[in-house]
Amino acid sequence: MIEVKGFSFTYPTGSRPALSDVDFEVEPRELCAVVGGGGAGKSTLAGVVSGTVPHLTGGTAQGTVRVNGRDLDDTPLSGLVGEVGLVMQNPFNQISGARFSVREEIAFGLENLGVPRDEMAARVDLVLDDLGLTGVRDRSPYELSGGQQQLLAIGSVLVMRPTVMVLDEPTSQLDAAGNALVFEALGTLKEQGVTVLLIEHRMERLAHAADRVLVLDRGAIVAKGTPGEVLADERLEEWGVAPLRYTVAARRAAGRGLWPARKPLPVTLDAAAAGFGETVDHLDRGDWR
Amino acid sequence: MIVRIDSLTFRYPNGTTALDGVSFSVEAGERVAILGANGAGKSTLARHLVGIERPASGTIEIDGRRTDGLGIAELARTVGFVFQNPDDQLHAASVVKEVGFGPRNLRFPPARRTELVESALRRTGLTELRDTHPHHLSLGERKRVALASVLAMDTPVVVLDEPTTGQDHASVVLLGNLVDDLATDGRTVLAITHDMDFCAEHFDRVIVLENGGISWDGPVAHWLAQVADMAGQTLELPQMTRLGRRLGWAGPVSTVAGFLERLASEADPAPVPSTAP
Amino acid sequence: MNAVRDTAHATGASGIHRLNPLTKLAFAVTVTVCAFAVVDYRWPLLLFGILLLPAAIGAGVLRRFLLMLTTFWVPVAVVLFVVQGFFLPGAHDVIAQLGPLKLKSEGVSFALLTALHILVLMSGFFLLLLTTHAGAFMSALSERKVSPSLIYIVSAALQIVPALSRRATRILHAQQARGQVIHGLRGRARALVPLMGPLILGAFTDVGERAAAMETRGFGATRHPTSLTAVPDSGVQRCLRAAMMLCAVAAVTVNVWGVVR
Incomplete structure (x- = not known):
C-alpha cells in the first residue's frame, strides 16, 4: 500500500521543485503506472516511494509518504529492506559487483538478510526460471547483454x-x-497481493497491464484514472506522452464519422478492432449514418 | 552504392559466431531499419560500419572504399554513429562545444563548422539549450545532444543504435522527422530498433537478423505482408498492422494514415467484398 | 592480460579446484614463507619443482600457469638480474664486462635468490587464482566472519575495475567515431579529456546509484549474512591448514634464530 499526500520535493541543487503537491494512493493487488515526458519527475517519484529520496539524495520535502502504513519520514532505509523493492533505470548500477555469477547476484539480497541456504537456493532458482535466466545462471553479471x-x-x-x-x-x-x-x-505479483508502481514508456503494455495511470507533467500530477480514461485524453501529447496509434486512428476516423459515436476512443487492440469492426459492418450493409 | 557488405563473418574472442556470411548493399538516401531479437547480431553489424569491429572474413565498402585499412577516426568522415548511451561520449562543458567536437576533429573550416553546428542544434531542437552543461540535461535531451554531435559531422551515412529507447514522445516525433529529412537530403540512415511503429512510419526497408544471418531483406510493406500472419514473439508488429489483420483486411497497413485511407476506401460506395470478421 | 581476466571464474573438476579456498590460501602463504626462510637458491627451486609445478599439472592449469609466470615473473626476473647484477652496492667480484658496465657475481647470486623467492610467491598465488572461483573465495571469507565491507571492496575491485576498463574502451570508440585521432603523443594527450570526462562523471553517478541499490538490497542489514555457495571443507583440510601454519611459524623462527645466532 502506497499513500502519498501533498508531497513536494526539491533537490539540493534544484531551482524548481522536482515534485509539487503530489497526491495519490496505490492499493495492494493494484498496478499503477506513471507516465510523462522527460524531466517530469517520474524517477524522483520512484525514489520517493522506495525511500531513497530524500534519505540518500538530500533536498527539501513537504507532505507525507506512507508505505504499508509507515511514514517514510521516520523510517530508515534499512527498515524497508525486503518490504519495498526498487528496480532502477540503469541495470548496470543495480548489480552489486560483490557477486561473480548471475545466480549469486540474485541471492545477494537474501544473503544480506540471513535467509537459510536451502530456502535461498529454491527461491533463486524459481526467479531464474520465471525470467528465462537459467541458461546464463553461471555467467558473470557483467558479461550479460543490456x-x-x-x-x-x-x-x-x-x-x-x-x-x-x-x-x-x-x-x-x-x-x-x-x-x-x-x-x-508483474501479473503474478499482483495476484499475490503486491502493490506495484511502474514507470513505463510503452503505452500499449500499460493499456493492458495497468489498473490505473498517473500522468506527471513538470512535477505535478495532471491526470489520473483508468488507462482507458487517461490514455485516450486528447491532452496526452501536450503532457509529453505518446498516444497509442489506435486512439489516434479512432480520433481521426471519428472526425470523418467513421468511428461509432457512442464508443469511447480505444486504447487496446481489442477495443479498436471492435469499434472499427462495427464501422466496417455498417459500411458493408450500407446503413452507415 | 554507399554501403556494400559482402559475406561478412565475425566471431567473438570466445569463438562464438556473431555474424555469419552477411551480405547486403544500401543506396544513398535509403532509410534502413535493422531488426532482430536481443543477441541476433544487430549491434555487432553496426559496429563494423564504423570500424570498431573488424570482420573475420568478408568485406565492407563504404562510399566506394574498402574499410580494411581505415581507422575508426578516418571512417568518421563517411559514417556517423550515434551510440545508444550518450553518457559514453559527452565531455564538453556546453552543448554547443560538444556538438562542435566532431567537426573540429574533422578539420572543417571555421565558417563551415559554425554552419554545421547551428544546423544540427536546430534540427534536434537544442538551440535554446546551447550553453547548458550536458550533465544538467535529462536523458532524452542528452541523447539528442549525442545525435546532434553526429549530425554536425555531415557524414553521408548515419547509423543510429536504438534511437527511441528512453526517449519521450516529443523526442521520438523529432527523431522521426529527422530521419525523413536526412533521407530527403540524400543521406543514408541505418537504424537498429525494437520500435516497430517507428520503423513502419519512417523507414523504407528492413533487414532482419536472426542468429547472425539475414532472414529478411526488403521493403517494409513486403516484410509486413510476409510476417503479418505469423504470431511474432520476438518482434511486435506495428499497431496498425495488427489492427488491419484483426479486421481481416488482405495486405498489410502499417501507419495511421495508411489505415484511414484504407478505411475511407471501404466507405466508398464502390462494391467492396465483405471482409468483416 | 586475458590470462588474468578470466581467473575470477575459474572452473574445473580437479581435487585442487575442490579444496577449500582457505586451504589454498594457507598453502600459498606457507610455501612463500618457507621459501624466504632459507638463504639458498636451491631451496625455493626445490619447492617450485616438487610442490608448485606438480600442483599446477595436477589441477590441469599448467598452460595458463606458465603463461601467467611468463607475463609477470619473467619481466621482474630480468629487471632484477640487470639492476642487481650490475649495480649491487658493495659487490667486487667481476665476472664479465660490457663496455663501462661490470657484471658482479654477488649481484647475480642476490638476483637469482630474490627472483626464485618471487617465483615461489607468484606461483602459490597464481595457483590459488587459477583454481578458485572468486565467489567461492569470498564465501569462504564470509564464513570466517571477515567483514562484509572488506569482502565487498575486494570483490568489487575484481569486477568493477574490468567493467570500468570496458567502459573506457567504449568511450574511446565513441570519440574516435567522432573523428578523434589518438595516434602519437599529442593525439593521446588530447584524447585524455574526452576520455576521462565521461569516465569520471559516469563513475560518480554510478557510485551514488549503486549505493542506493545496495542499501535497498539490505547490504549490511544483519551481522550474520548467509551465503548461497557452500564452501567444501573437511577435518583433514582443517588439520592441514593448522599444520601448514605451524610449518610457516617454524620456518620464521628458525630463520630469525639463525640470524640472531
Missing part, C-alpha cells in the same frame, strides 16, 4: 518478495519476448 542485465536487476529484487514493488522503466532494452516475461511476472 537486456539480460535488466532481467537480472528485476530478478534480484523479485527474489526478496517485497510487498511493494517500484520499477523505473525496467524493460527499455528488452525485446518483445523479454518484455512479455517481465509483464507476466
Whole structure:
C-alpha cells in the first residue's frame, strides 16, 4: 500500500521543485503506472516511494509518504529492506559487483538478510526460471547483454518478495519476448497481493497491464484514472506522452464519422478492432449514418 | 552504392559466431531499419560500419572504399554513429562545444563548422539549450545532444543504435522527422530498433537478423505482408498492422494514415467484398 | 592480460579446484614463507619443482600457469638480474664486462635468490587464482566472519575495475567515431579529456546509484549474512591448514634464530 499526500520535493541543487503537491494512493493487488515526458519527475517519484529520496539524495520535502502504513519520514532505509523493492533505470548500477555469477547476484539480497541456504537456493532458482535466466545462471553479471542485465536487476529484487514493488522503466532494452516475461511476472505479483508502481514508456503494455495511470507533467500530477480514461485524453501529447496509434486512428476516423459515436476512443487492440469492426459492418450493409 | 557488405563473418574472442556470411548493399538516401531479437547480431553489424569491429572474413565498402585499412577516426568522415548511451561520449562543458567536437576533429573550416553546428542544434531542437552543461540535461535531451554531435559531422551515412529507447514522445516525433529529412537530403540512415511503429512510419526497408544471418531483406510493406500472419514473439508488429489483420483486411497497413485511407476506401460506395470478421 | 581476466571464474573438476579456498590460501602463504626462510637458491627451486609445478599439472592449469609466470615473473626476473647484477652496492667480484658496465657475481647470486623467492610467491598465488572461483573465495571469507565491507571492496575491485576498463574502451570508440585521432603523443594527450570526462562523471553517478541499490538490497542489514555457495571443507583440510601454519611459524623462527645466532 502506497499513500502519498501533498508531497513536494526539491533537490539540493534544484531551482524548481522536482515534485509539487503530489497526491495519490496505490492499493495492494493494484498496478499503477506513471507516465510523462522527460524531466517530469517520474524517477524522483520512484525514489520517493522506495525511500531513497530524500534519505540518500538530500533536498527539501513537504507532505507525507506512507508505505504499508509507515511514514517514510521516520523510517530508515534499512527498515524497508525486503518490504519495498526498487528496480532502477540503469541495470548496470543495480548489480552489486560483490557477486561473480548471475545466480549469486540474485541471492545477494537474501544473503544480506540471513535467509537459510536451502530456502535461498529454491527461491533463486524459481526467479531464474520465471525470467528465462537459467541458461546464463553461471555467467558473470557483467558479461550479460543490456537486456539480460535488466532481467537480472528485476530478478534480484523479485527474489526478496517485497510487498511493494517500484520499477523505473525496467524493460527499455528488452525485446518483445523479454518484455512479455517481465509483464507476466508483474501479473503474478499482483495476484499475490503486491502493490506495484511502474514507470513505463510503452503505452500499449500499460493499456493492458495497468489498473490505473498517473500522468506527471513538470512535477505535478495532471491526470489520473483508468488507462482507458487517461490514455485516450486528447491532452496526452501536450503532457509529453505518446498516444497509442489506435486512439489516434479512432480520433481521426471519428472526425470523418467513421468511428461509432457512442464508443469511447480505444486504447487496446481489442477495443479498436471492435469499434472499427462495427464501422466496417455498417459500411458493408450500407446503413452507415 | 554507399554501403556494400559482402559475406561478412565475425566471431567473438570466445569463438562464438556473431555474424555469419552477411551480405547486403544500401543506396544513398535509403532509410534502413535493422531488426532482430536481443543477441541476433544487430549491434555487432553496426559496429563494423564504423570500424570498431573488424570482420573475420568478408568485406565492407563504404562510399566506394574498402574499410580494411581505415581507422575508426578516418571512417568518421563517411559514417556517423550515434551510440545508444550518450553518457559514453559527452565531455564538453556546453552543448554547443560538444556538438562542435566532431567537426573540429574533422578539420572543417571555421565558417563551415559554425554552419554545421547551428544546423544540427536546430534540427534536434537544442538551440535554446546551447550553453547548458550536458550533465544538467535529462536523458532524452542528452541523447539528442549525442545525435546532434553526429549530425554536425555531415557524414553521408548515419547509423543510429536504438534511437527511441528512453526517449519521450516529443523526442521520438523529432527523431522521426529527422530521419525523413536526412533521407530527403540524400543521406543514408541505418537504424537498429525494437520500435516497430517507428520503423513502419519512417523507414523504407528492413533487414532482419536472426542468429547472425539475414532472414529478411526488403521493403517494409513486403516484410509486413510476409510476417503479418505469423504470431511474432520476438518482434511486435506495428499497431496498425495488427489492427488491419484483426479486421481481416488482405495486405498489410502499417501507419495511421495508411489505415484511414484504407478505411475511407471501404466507405466508398464502390462494391467492396465483405471482409468483416 | 586475458590470462588474468578470466581467473575470477575459474572452473574445473580437479581435487585442487575442490579444496577449500582457505586451504589454498594457507598453502600459498606457507610455501612463500618457507621459501624466504632459507638463504639458498636451491631451496625455493626445490619447492617450485616438487610442490608448485606438480600442483599446477595436477589441477590441469599448467598452460595458463606458465603463461601467467611468463607475463609477470619473467619481466621482474630480468629487471632484477640487470639492476642487481650490475649495480649491487658493495659487490667486487667481476665476472664479465660490457663496455663501462661490470657484471658482479654477488649481484647475480642476490638476483637469482630474490627472483626464485618471487617465483615461489607468484606461483602459490597464481595457483590459488587459477583454481578458485572468486565467489567461492569470498564465501569462504564470509564464513570466517571477515567483514562484509572488506569482502565487498575486494570483490568489487575484481569486477568493477574490468567493467570500468570496458567502459573506457567504449568511450574511446565513441570519440574516435567522432573523428578523434589518438595516434602519437599529442593525439593521446588530447584524447585524455574526452576520455576521462565521461569516465569520471559516469563513475560518480554510478557510485551514488549503486549505493542506493545496495542499501535497498539490505547490504549490511544483519551481522550474520548467509551465503548461497557452500564452501567444501573437511577435518583433514582443517588439520592441514593448522599444520601448514605451524610449518610457516617454524620456518620464521628458525630463520630469525639463525640470524640472531
